[in-house]
Amino acid sequence: MPHPEVERQMPTDEARELLHLVRDIARREIAPRACEDEEAGRFPRETFTLLSRAGLLGLPYDSASGGGDQPYEVYLQVVEELAAARLTVGLGVSVHSLSCHALAGFGTREQRARHLPGMLGGGLLGAYCLSEPSSGSDAASLRTKAVRDGGDWVLTGTKAWVTHGGVADFCTVLARSGGEGAHGITAFLVPGDAEGLSAAPPERKMGLKGSPTAQVHLDGVRVSDARRIGDEGQGFQIALSALDSGRLGIAACAIGVAQAALDEAVAYAKGRIQFGRPVADFQGIRFLLADMATRIEAGRALYLSAARLRDAGRPFSPQAAMAKLLCTDAAMQVTTDAVQVLGGYGYTADFPVERWMREAKVLQIVEGTNQIQRMVIARHLAGPETR
Template identity: 55%
Template sequence: MSAPALPRGRAPRIERLLPTDEAHDLLDLIHDFCTKELAPIVDEHEREGRYPTGLFARLGELGLLGLPFEERWGGAEQPYEVYLQALEEVARHWASVAVAVSVHSMATAAVIRYGDDTLRTELVPRLIAGTRVAAYSLSEPHAGSDVSALTCRAESVDSGGYRLTGEKAWITHGGAADVYVTFARTRLGQGGVTAFAVPGDVPGLSFSNPLEKMGLTAIPTASAFLSNAPIPASARLGVEGQGLPIALGALDSGRLGIAAVATGLAQAALDAAVGYSSEREAFGKPIIAHQGLGFLLADMAAAVDTARATYVDAARRRDRGLPFTRHASVSKLVATDAAMKVTTDSVQVFGGAGYTKEFPVERYMREAKVMQIFEGTNQIQRLVIARSLTS
């Protein structure tokens, strides 16, 4: 007997503890947007690997891209705990887009904090409006988790600018973004890395074809090739040699972003499993009523709740100006491991139907895997956590 064709209704609202009524209204607005505008198109775009043209501008109109930033730039000045829960809601409906938003926000934050006034005035309002898309260009073919091993170089020129040469890898939105926060070596040794906001159309910058990935196919990931690309001094972020602290500081917030995305993906898998098991019958009753399956779903729910609580706690520490590096690593580790387990278990709940493309849970499982890898592998997170215990 084939699996029943279950209706895909609106995902139920999640009961959240938010700091203000305004925050609740924002999450309701984002939930409605996601169910009306993302949910109907995600399957088709992911299946075809088709980029959602114009979507970032819609997210900008919604206010999502400016949630954690100051009003002077067009932002909403919301606490990070609110922004992350909004990001989770997006991921619950479309993980590719949520990852891209997380990276975009990380790059935008670097420009706001370290760019000069001219660069910020020109670029930041457009990034928050979604009319310009930002990417983060840190990793290289032989420098992933070890960012101190970067070899892309930036040579100063007499005009006061720089020429960038080298290869960057694993760029979310690679080839599709308008600006790339890029890290290059201005001199050898410790403290020799500098950050730049590189325009996507600068001469000497080219991109590989998008990688053929296991999941997250609607947003391209590509390598970048820089060959004497001319970059004005005004595009430098911070001072020369400040690149590594900028990169590592951004990664803490980026890891919280990925934790929120992973939690949203796990929530989507749990929603699907509960819906399916409530409709599918075996031995005369819905399969959710069988204790073996009920206990599995309970463990999935506990994993999702734990992941959410962990990243929200870290975000609250960030909002209060407290150290949160270890907590960001714990969040990323817990949430992404939970996403891998919950999505795998969701496929199990669906049985043979879960192994087909008739239902989205097989896609959720594929999408979860990379979350244990990017923004620092989970092995690196364990290293960060272990080192923090003796520091």
């Protein structure tokens, strides 16, 4: 049974046409193979090449640098549509955008002119290297070293939980160039084929199996100072700036997964006959579906509200944390409920809801766990914790 399309209010005719293009690509190129490719753990590099050619990997960036000049309000709804078709793709677009953020926002004019066109529309794919085996939520304690050597920097260390690790064409790497704490960190743009850069075998994950997540090793990787992004010691500020935007991408991904699960649950409930009636006739199922739909609409409204603040140039950090928290918690609940609606069938791999339930879990963890989001929100309300 075909699923209904979400009714969206897009700000321009161009945005509406863009969404039609995205839905067509999702329907023809992504969704039909999603279950099979996820089960096999296949990374859809050809899909990202297609998206790049269609101008969909640089949507929120300046067209002068190869981007799409789209507001975040539009970009995030594109991410949601892609995630609904296959989370590996939606999340991949979000991570790629995150990987471009440092150079687009803090690079020099010469750096942007040299690198951004390929990153945004030239078929390249990015990775974001912040976390390490011993520094996840406590990112300011990272240990990867950046040591000056003449006009170059030499990077040594290990990054962890890197989406696109081993397949990325470029990496935004945060490394310690100075003393301890947040003020000793600097950002670098590292080519994916740099000598001394390698990736461990991908992690064996509960879900999102088509998206490679791997440790990235930097063994004396030499990069020119021309690839340093921003000032020395500015890296942590750059990282936090990127994460505020990245959290909105994760929120949009979560709502995409949740919407897909709701659509599947509604279609199943209308077609499954028990006691002589569709199970959608029973109040227990109807109320469950109503709660699922309400959580999705609330999450979508919140991430779009935060996006509009960002588009207006206003502070949006607490709203981004709220959106990431609410949307990913909603996705976990909605996908769990979708499995329940399908009953025993929901627990089998014959239907996609069990996959969406496994995928929803990781969205509560990546780009700042939901416990970290609560800390960010509380600090905005009550100030820093007393020591």
